[in-house]
Amino acid sequence: MANNPRLARLIDLVPYISNHQGISISVLADKFGVKKEEIEKDLWLLYMCGLPGQTPLELMEFQFEDGFVTVRNAEELKSPRSLTQTEIAALIVGLQVLESKGSGTALRLKEKLTKQLSGAISYQPSPSDLHISEIQRAIQGNNVLRISYLGKMREVIPFEIYQENQSNYLRSYCKVAQDRRTFNVARIETLEVLASTELAPNSVPSESNRFEATIKTHREARRVRETFRTNETIQYFSTEWLVGEVLALAGAVEVLDPKLRAQISVRAKAGLSLYLQ
Amino acid sequence: MASEKNERLVNLTIALLATKKFLTKSQIFNAVAGYEGSPEAADRMFERDKDELRSLGIQIEMKSIDPLFDDELGYRILPERYRFNLGELTSEEVSLLALASQTWTESALQDVARSTSLRLESLGINSDFSELPLAPVISSVPENLAEILDAIESSKIIEIQYLNREDNIEKKAIEPLGLYSQKSRWYLFARDTANGGERSYRLDRIDGPIKRTTKVFKKDSVTLPTSHFPNIETLVNIRRDNVPSLLDIAEIISEDDEWINCKIQFESIDVAVAQILRYTPNIVVLQPISVVSEVTKALNELVRLHG
Numbered sequence: 001m002a003n004n005p006r007l008a009r010l011i012d013l014v015p016y017i018s019n020h021q022g023i024s025i026s027v028l029a030d031k032f033g034v035k036k037e038e039i040e041k042d043l044w045l046l047y048m049c050g051l052p053g054q055t056p057l058e059l060m061e062f063q064f065e066d067g068f069v070t071v072r073n074a075e076e077l078k079s080p081r082s083l084t085q086t087e088i089a090a091l092i093v094g095l096q097v098l099e100s101k102g103s104g105t106a107l108r109l110k111e112k113l114t115k116q117l118s119g120a121i122s123y124q125p126s127p128s129d130l131h132i133s134e135i136q137r138a139i140q141g142n143n144v145l146r147i148s149y150l151g152k153m154r155e156v157i158p159f160e161i162y163q164e165n166q167s168n169y170l171r172s173y174c175k176v177a178q179d180r181r182t183f184n185v186a187r188i189e190t191l192e193v194l195a196s197t198e199l200a201p202n203s204v205p206s207e208s209n210r211f212e213a214t215i216k217t218h219r220e221a222r223r224v225r226e227t228f229r230t231n232e233t234i235q236y237f238s239t240e241w242l243v244g245e246v247l248a249l250a251g252a253v254e255v256l257d258p259k260l261r262a263q264i265s266v267r268a269k270a271g272l273s274l275y276l277q
Numbered sequence: 278m279a280s281e282k283n284e285r286l287v288n289l290t291i292a293l294l295a296t297k298k299f300l301t302k303s304q305i306f307n308a309v310a311g312y313e314g315s316p317e318a319a320d321r322m323f324e325r326d327k328d329e330l331r332s333l334g335i336q337i338e339m340k341s342i343d344p345l346f347d348d349e350l351g352y353r354i355l356p357e358r359y360r361f362n363l364g365e366l367t368s369e370e371v372s373l374l375a376l377a378s379q380t381w382t383e384s385a386l387q388d389v390a391r392s393t394s395l396r397l398e399s400l401g402i403n404s405d406f407s408e409l410p411l412a413p414v415i416s417s418v419p420e421n422l423a424e425i426l427d428a429i430e431s432s433k434i435i436e437i438q439y440l441n442r443e444d445n446i447e448k449k450a451i452e453p454l455g456l457y458s459q460k461s462r463w464y465l466f467a468r469d470t471a472n473g474g475e476r477s478y479r480l481d482r483i484d485g486p487i488k489r490t491t492k493v494f495k496k497d498s499v500t501l502p503t504s505h506f507p508n509i510e511t512l513v514n515i516r517r518d519n520v521p522s523l524l525d526i527a528e529i530i531s532e533d534d535e536w537i538n539c540k541i542q543f544e545s546i547d548v549a550v551a552q553i554l555r556y557t558p559n560i561v562v563l564q565p566i567s568v569v570s571e572v573t574k575a576l577n578e579l580v581r582l583h584g
Contacts, residue, residue, distance in 0.1 A: 004286075016395055077290070083334060083393065084334035086423065098377055119496070120454065120500075128461060131416075148522060150522075222441065251575055
């Protein structure tokens with residue numbers, strides 16, 4: 001990434017304005033993701049720049065009129081600068097995602113860019129990459145989603161996606177539970193946007209409860225932390241999920257709450273009896 | 278002052294782009310305002326400026342310009358290397374590249390994405406950027422991804438703190454070779470300088486900042502570890518109307534009123550054991566014996582711990 005984002009912006013502003021003559025400063029600010037005042041300062045700085053000698057003839061010529069900008073005499077900087085290695089790598093990954101949706105053009109462009117990259121990069125698109133845009137589409141159109149989650153099929157009315165600790169969560173109204181439910185997008189196994197549209201009933205009670213459980217780690221501390229994001233008190237929404245994860249951890253972790261212990265024990269014993277038959 | 282520095286850098290870029298012949302340092306210092314102080318100070322300033330431009334992908338070419346002595350160097354920026362150049366692009370291709378950069382929106386690379394996208398819009402190839410379809414989103418991007426990409430690009434040895442199996446920190450000095458993702462996890466493929474071994478490091482297991490050293494290493498062509506194809510086949514019984522996520526990938530052999538008998542491929546024994554335990558007692562593994570014994574051992578352990 002550029003260590004000096006202002007320099008990148010200064011250099012990128014010139015070709016952008018050249019190709020969008022008469023653009024307003026507020027649109028520029030929006031495009032470049034900074035405040036209007038920042039763009040104004042940038043333009044003043046660029047106004048002073050130009051070819052050596054810096055006679056008025058050699059300087060770039062900016063015109064500001066009622067908040068609209070044009071540039072002339074900017075031959076040298078008129079073309080946008082080339083891509084950095086990091087930018088090429090980022091584009092390759094993006095194209096890999098688009099390619100997985102069946103774009104042949106994406107494949108061709110990816111091959112072209114790969115030739116310009118010195119390191120190696122490869123990205124395996126994950127189902128949630130595609131899920132997120134599908135969910136966004138459903139949110140916009142009020143469509144019902146049919147998802148398979150923890151091995152169960154559910155129909156949900158999606159509200160929003162939010163991020164927490166690098167994970168994406170879907171907040172929704174679950175028609176099966178008749179209540180609000182939050183799902184980890186990465187754990188959605190299959191997803192289908194249904195044609196039917198629906199709004200959640202207004203009288204839905206507030207967000208379903210978060211539960212807490214205390215655990216004790218016996219070994220494989222990293223795996224335990226990565227599963228529960230902590231090695232102590234776990235916050236969770238679904239007992240089904242928690243019990244499943246504790247079973248999957250094969251005894252690396254012990255749950256201390258009596259009710260949960262009983263559930264884990266019942267399932268483990270039921271499982272064992274199947275092997276003793 | 279920072280703004281003076283940026284003014285100098287913009288002027289330096291323009292001067293080196295505009296010149297038809299290589300410029301010596303003294304010509305540059307005369308032409309571009311801001312190289313002040315002793316000759317040594319100006320030299321140091323110029324070296325730093327070159328690095329800053331390089332980090333933006335702007336390469337300064339160097340050439341010896343004295344026919345008799347090598348020590349007089351000339352500098353310029355070749356416009357054809359400066360310019361954004363991916364060959365002829367159609368407007369469809371430009372739109373697709375913009376869409377590809379947007380997959381990083383709201384991630385650790387969003388500044389990179391924005392800058393790429395702005396330059397695509399500056400190419401003057403007609404594309405309607407306001408009419409782009411909804412881009413898929415790269416759903417899990419570790420915070421240190423940009424840092425890792427930088428490290429790979431610089432071909433310098435880095436020092437990291439890596440969390441081992443028991444979640445303790447191990448210090449490692451590694452040569453970063455490549456980056457890949459699999460199943461929503463990002464891995465840095467690198468060579469350990471301690472033993473020369475190549476392996477993958479999960480980005481989310483790298484603790485704290487990455488320390489760059491000045492030691493350069495040689496990067497030959499890199500082959501990233503190929504994806505982990507399923508390499509263990511299990512024979513299982515799944516209780517009817519349960520665990521559809523595993524049934525989806527199963528090859529069904531026979532079924533009765535209670536159980537569906539099927540084959541399932543997993544990527545490793547560990548994954549097979551974890552998945553089977555997770556859905557116990559709605560799934561029973563019959564083969565291979567190694568998985569059966571791991572699963573029963575784990576179930577015994579779970580019963581022992583939880584009473």
